[in-house]
Amino acid sequence: MKKSTLYTGFAYCFVGITSMIIALTTEFRLEALLWGIAGAGIGPGVLIIGRYFYWLRPEHQAEYANRIQKENIDLKDERKIMLRDKSGRLAYIATMILQLALAFAFSILSILGYFAPFSRYACIGLGGLLILQYIFGIIAYNRLSKTL
Missing domain, CATH: 1.10.287 (Helix Hairpins)
Structure with missing residues (x-):
């Protein structure tokens, strides 16, 4: 997997955690929006990071290579x-x-x-x-x- 995928996951988590901290420490009308951004950042960020480390394991390398090959074929079909x-x-x-x-x-x-x-x-x-x-x-x- 690409390192950019890992960085994207960390960026999502950073934005989500930052929004959650701001929502916890302040009180204003757009607080619900910050909670939504926190959930939309932390959830997918953790999933992206989890998938990155899952596919990085040696026992999943062959399956990942097959998956990428199938995606490339599907894109050109x-x-x-x-x-x-x-x-x-x-x-x-x-x-x-x-x-x-x-x-x-x-x-x-x-x-x-x-x-x-x-x-x-x-x-x-x-x-x-x-x-x-x-x-x-x-x-x-x-x-x-x-x-x-």
Whole structure:
């Protein structure tokens, strides 16, 4: 395994422990956010470090080599590349439909007067995000069609 994996695990743990210490010693409105960052840092950090030392053991070296070889084959397999591209396209379409439905729902809520300032801003934000995502999709398609 790469040393960068170990350093990443230590960085996660450091950020998590630092957030936990700040959350324990101070009291303010964003304390819950610090507790969330602490959990999101310490948990994955310990798992990354544990996996690093697990795969570093001599009895797991052959299994790790087989696993890396299988991952390299999977990354270059044309069928899996096509499936990844197709699933990305379906996820792109699904998020665009979801954003459109949410913008429509928030526009109705805005017209009815519910969640007065929030529904208007949510509708504008979702509409802007929908437009940006569509424009980015067109730009990405044009760039890929020129390069591939």
